[in-house]
Amino acid sequence: MARPIISTHEIEKVYxxxxxxxxxxxxVSLQIEEGEFVAIMGPSGSGKSxxxxxxxxxxxxxxxxxxxxxxxxxxxxxxxxxxxxxxTIGFVFQxxxxxxxxxxxxxxxxxxxxxxxxxxxxxxxxxxxxxLEAVDLSDRLSHQPQELSGGQQQRVAIAxxxxxxxxxxxxxxxxxxxxSRSGEEIMALLDDLHQQxxxxxxxxxxxxxxxxxxxxxxxxDGKLERVQQNGVHAGAKGGAG
Amino acid sequence: MRRIELLRVALTGLLRNKMRSxxxxxxxxxxxxxxxxxxxxxxxxEATIEEQITxxxxxxxxxxxxxxxxxxxxxxxxxxxxxxxxxxxIADQIVGVQAIVVEQPSSETVKAGDVTLDxxxxxxxxxxxxxxxxxxxxxxxxxxxxxxxxxxxxxxLGASIASELFGTNDPIGEVITVGNTKLTVIGVxxxxxxxxxxxxxxxxxxxxxxVFQKFTPNQFARLIGDRVRVIYVExxxxxxxxxxxxxxxxxxxxxxxxxxxxxxxxxxxxxDIINTQESTTAAFRNLLVAGVSLVVGGIGIMNIxxxxxxxRTREIGIRQSVGATPGDVRWQFLAEAMLLSLFGGLIxxxxxxxGAVIFGAASGMRTVVLPTSILLAFLSAAAVGVFFxxxxxxxxxxxxxxEALRHE
Numbered sequence: 029m030a031r032p033i034i035s036t037h038e039i040e041k042v043y044x045x046x047x048x049x050x051x052x053x054x055x056v057s058l059q060i061e062e063g064e065f066v067a068i069m070g071p072s073g074s075g076k077s078x079x080x081x082x083x084x085x086x087x088x089x090x091x092x093x094x095x096x097x098x099x100x101x102x103x104x105x106x107x108x109x110x111x112x113x114x115x116t117i118g119f120v121f122q123x124x125x126x127x128x129x130x131x132x133x134x135x136x137x138x139x140x141x142x143x144x145x146x147x148x149x150x151x152x153x154x155x156x157x158x159x160l161e162a163v164d165l166s167d168r169l170s171h172q173p174q175e176l177s178g179g180q181q182q183r184v185a186i187a188x189x190x191x192x193x194x195x196x197x198x199x200x201x202x203x204x205x206x207x208s209r210s211g212e213e214i215m216a217l218l219d220d221l222h223q224q225x226x227x228x229x230x231x232x233x234x235x236x237x238x239x240x241x242x243x244x245x246x247x248x249d250g251k252l253e254r255v256q257q258n259g260v261h262a263g264a265k266g267g268a269g
Numbered sequence: 270m271r272r273i274e275l276l277r278v279a280l281t282g283l284l285r286n287k288m289r290s291x292x293x294x295x296x297x298x299x300x301x302x303x304x305x306x307x308x309x310x311x312x313x314x315e316a317t318i319e320e321q322i323t324x325x326x327x328x329x330x331x332x333x334x335x336x337x338x339x340x341x342x343x344x345x346x347x348x349x350x351x352x353x354x355x356x357x358x359i360a361d362q363i364v365g366v367q368a369i370v371v372e373q374p375s376s377e378t379v380k381a382g383d384v385t386l387d388x389x390x391x392x393x394x395x396x397x398x399x400x401x402x403x404x405x406x407x408x409x410x411x412x413x414x415x416x417x418x419x420x421x422x423x424x425x426l427g428a429s430i431a432s433e434l435f436g437t438n439d440p441i442g443e444v445i446t447v448g449n450t451k452l453t454v455i456g457v458x459x460x461x462x463x464x465x466x467x468x469x470x471x472x473x474x475x476x477x478x479x480v481f482q483k484f485t486p487n488q489f490a491r492l493i494g495d496r497v498r499v500i501y502v503e504x505x506x507x508x509x510x511x512x513x514x515x516x517x518x519x520x521x522x523x524x525x526x527x528x529x530x531x532x533x534x535x536x537x538x539x540x541d542i543i544n545t546q547e548s549t550t551a552a553f554r555n556l557l558v559a560g561v562s563l564v565v566g567g568i569g570i571m572n573i574x575x576x577x578x579x580x581r582t583r584e585i586g587i588r589q590s591v592g593a594t595p596g597d598v599r600w601q602f603l604a605e606a607m608l609l610s611l612f613g614g615l616i617x618x619x620x621x622x623x624g625a626v627i628f629g630a631a632s633g634m635r636t637v638v639l640p641t642s643i644l645l646a647f648l649s650a651a652a653v654g655v656f657f658x659x660x661x662x663x664x665x666x667x668x669x670x671x672e673a674l675r676h677e
Contacts, residue, residue, distance in 0.1 A: 086590065086670045107594040114592020125587045125674065129285050141278070142592035146271055188591065 031098070033196055033227045034060040034083060039092030039102070041078050041250075052078040053089065054250035060229060062195070065222040065260065067238035068231045070247035077200075079247065080231050084117055084198045085109040097195050114142050118189025122201035124181040126173040132184045133169040136160055139192045159187040163217060179210030186217060197221065199230040203237055215240050272600055279604035289573070294613035296569020297653075301617025301646045302624055304561050308554055308642040309625035313635035328367075329401065330514060332359070332500040332521070335535040350525050350533035352494035353477070356395075358524060359500065363516045365508030368397040370501040373477050375484035380446040381434040389430065390472045391447055393480025399458075401503045404469065409441045409456030417476040424452040428460040429470040447473065450483045510538060554642070566613070566650045567657040570606055574661035578602065585665050586673025599666035606658020607651070614650035618643055 041053040053075045060066050070076040081087040082094060085101055086109075094102040101112055118139075119125075126135045136156035140147060147155075160166055163183040173181050182202060189197055199218065203211035219240055222228055230241065238244045242260045246253040283290040334351040356371040373393045379386045396414040399406060412423050424445060431440050440454045452475060461469035481495040504513055514536045522529050578585070585598055593601075622638055629636035 081671055084590075086674075107596065110589065110592050110594040110597075113590060119590050121590075121674070125583070125590070127584060127587060138588070139591040141271075141274055142588070142594070142597060192592075 030061040030063060032059050032095070033062050033064075033097055034058060034229070035095040036083075036089075037093045039082060039089040039094055041075075041082065041087070042090045051250055053082070055092070056247075056250070056252055058245065058252065060227065062227055063222075063225045064243075065218070065228045065241040066230070067241040067244040067258075068229065068247060069233060069235070069238055069244055070253070074247040075250040076231055076247045078250075080198060080200055080229075083196075083229060084119060085112045110142070111144055114139055114144070115192055116194050116196060118192065118194040118197045120182070120185050120189050120197065120199040120202045122204040124173070124178075124185045124205075126181055126184055126188075128174065129172055131170045131172055132160060132165065132176070132187075133157065135173070135184055136188045136191050139188060143192060156187070156191055159191040160184070162190065163187045177210070178206050179213050182206065182210070182214050183217065186214070186221075190221075195227060197226055197228040199228060201231055201233070203232075203234070211237070271597070272604075275597060275601045276604045276608075279601050279608060282601075283605060283608060289577070290609060293570060293573040293577075293609050294616065297566040297610050297613030297650050298617040298620060300561060300565030300569075301614050301650050302621035303565075304557070304646045305618065305621025305638065305642055306624045306628060306636075307557070307561075309621075309636040309638045310628070310634060311554060312637040312639050312642075313629070316637055317635055328504045328506065328508075328510075329539055330502040330504065330510065330517070331537050331539075332502060332517060333535055333537070334496070334498060335533060350527075351497050351500065351521075353481070353497055354494045355521060355524060356497065356500045358520060359502060359517055362520060363513060365505050365513045365516075366502055367505045367508075368401050368503045369395070370398045370401045370503075371395050371477055371497050372398075372499050372501070373480050373485065373495075373497045375480050377448040377484060379430075379434070379473060381440075381443065384434050386430070386433060389447075391480065391484060392472050392474050393477035393484075394474060395477055397503070398474065401501050404461060405459040407457050407459040408439075409454070411456055411474075412476055417478055420478040420482055421476055422450065422452050422479065423455045423475065425456040425458060425474040426454060427458050427468075427470040427472045427474070429468075430473060431457045445473075447475070448484055450479070452479075514538070566610060567653040570610060570654055571657035571661060574602065574606055574658055575664070577605075578661045578665045581665075582668060582673050582676035585668050586670050586676065589668070589670035590674060595666040598668075599662045602662035602665045603655065603658050606654045606662065610650045610654025610658075614647045617650065618647060621646070 036056055036058045038055045038057055039053055040051065040055060043050045043052060056075075056079060058079075068076045068079065078087070082089050083096075085096070085104070088104075088109075089102050092102065093100060096112065097116055099112070101109065104112065113119075126132075127138070133153065133156050136159050137152050140152040140155060157166070157169065160169060163186050165180060165183055165187065168176060168180060168184075171180075173184070176184065197218075202218065203214050206214060215237060218228060218230070228241075230237075232238050239258055240260065241258055243258055244256045246256065332351065332355075353371060356369050360366055360369045371394065375391045375393065376388050377391050379389045379391075395417055396412060398404065399411050406425075407428065409425070411425055412421060416423060424447065426434070426440060434440065434445065435443065440457060443454050444451050445454060446452075452473075458470070458474075463469070477497070502513070502517065504510060517536050518529055518532065521534055522532055525533055527533060585593075588598060588601075621643070625636045625638050628634070
């Protein structure tokens with residue numbers, strides 16, 4: 029039995045303004061196990077972004093519990109959540125979110141800078157170099173984001189997501205800003221990571237992209253509408269962690 | 270450890286945005302430099318004044334009237350309780366007094382031949398005036414005590430007034446008309462120049478008794494004596510100044526029948542005058558230094574830092590998403606503000622020192638760069654960096670990561 033990485037129980041997110049309340053999440057219970065590749069789909073306003081923010085510890089649920097890798101994180105304060113984001117989660121965003129005018133190597137080193145287990149500069153450099161090598165960008169270390177193509181920028185972002193060796197990769201529309209060929213390259217990279225045993229949760233609105241995953245969670249009006257199995261399986265489950 | 274790393278991140282960030290960094294520092298640079306230049310000018314002027322005050326002569330004690338007794342119709346209403354006879358009492362009864370000089374000024378119209386000068390200062394004084402006040406006679410002689418006592422109608426001219434009245438002619442033995450009184454010129458002073466607000470060269474010097482009798486007649490003089498504004502007391506070289514001051518105070522208090530607490534006169538030394546001047550100007554100067562630096566530097570830094578936080582909202586969001594804590598973000602922005610004000614302060618000091626030197630050379634004014642003003646300007650610039658940098662830094666630290674990442 030694989031260990032659960034994400035385990036939410038009846039989480040709710042309520043935004044209130046002057047007595048007028050918006051229920052962005054209305055009792056979502058979701059289990060994702062180690063090594064799974066899961067897509068979250070849904071129309072805008074369905075609550076999928078709110079769910080991603082809570083899973084990514086950028087936000088807290090109003091009610092309900094959320095255990096990430098066995099740790100209850102729904103009650104943590106800002107600083108504790110920052111530490112969780114740093115060590116446990118790797119983010120890949122639609123718009124890459126790299127620091128401008130900053131070389132690829134430094135961008136990838138960024139999570140190591142904030143790692144509470146301080147490591148010397150040479151080690152941080154070595155790890156960032158290795159991460160960039162893993163996404164096939166060893167020849168672009170000193171390039172700044174504006175000197176790279178969209179696909180290359182997204183690969184730098186993936187290297188940054190991997191550099192702290194997190195248990196969970198969160199990808200928010202990772203191919204949304206890319207042309208179809210670059211998009212395929214990025215999906216191939218994510219498939220590889222999946223094959224190596226990484227746990228990946230990805231938000232997308234594209235069914236073809238969602239088809240790369242093992243199962244697709246459909247959301248509607250703040251609830252899980254249905255879960256669809258896609259018939260994909262990881263080759264080497266639990267190989268990393 | 271991590272703080273030092275983040276300090277380096279802040280430095281790298283500043284170097285990547287050289288133009289913005291320079292503009293931010295500009296406020297501090299100009300503030301610090303301007304303060305140093307301004308203080309150097311005022312310190313230069315002050316040093317000049319201090320030299321002039323010292324130049325009045327050494328070992329002097331001033332007895333001045335400090336309290337108006339409210340007697341009506343006095344000569345110009347000045348003088349308080351100090352009278353001519355007090356001066357001779359001091360000279361006669363106090364040990365350690367070398368000489369005294371009494372001064373009483375008046376303002377009169379002066380005529381010589383066909384030259385007329387309005388509102389000329391006529392200073393009535395006594396025989397020791399040249400030695401006590403350090404004045405040199407160029408021609409002729411000064412009047413003697415015997416001439417003071419018998420109200421001799423004589424005059425000694427300041428250098429500039431001599432040439433105004435007589436041009437290149439020899440004034441000795443000539444008769445001038447001061448007010449309605451004819452005085453014979455017996456001497457001319459060498460040039461002395463202006464000290465504080467007094468132009469020693471533009472005055473006519475005459476026995477003080479002539480001033481009492483002719484220029485400031487006082488109907489009460491017969492009862493209380495002729496009032497004087499100031500008595501100068503020159504001490505013997507070996508006299509103890511504090512001792513003499515106390516003796517003078519006790520003597521005058523007894524003569525005026527007042528207690529020392531409510532005395533109608535005050536006894537001061539040159540050092541007192543210098544100190545008073547220094548302490549007031551120094552306080553003002555320090556306030557100026559701190560105030561100007563604080564305001565200029567602070568507003569500049571806070572302004573640009575606030576803009577910078579807004580402009581870099583997305584960067585902050587990215588850092589937060591990969592694990593920067595609120596403390597990390599706050600420290601990074603605080604470090605930027607501190608580095609900016611430190612570098613700005615250093616550049617400002619260099620600019621200020623060279624500015625003071627250049628201004629002094631170009632204007633001919635004396636400038637003195639004070640180390641304390643440098644230190645004060647620099648410290649306030651640094652303090653301002655922390656103080657005004659904290660608000661923007663805290664604002665950055667408390668940004669919501671979701672909002673920050675969404676920011677365009």
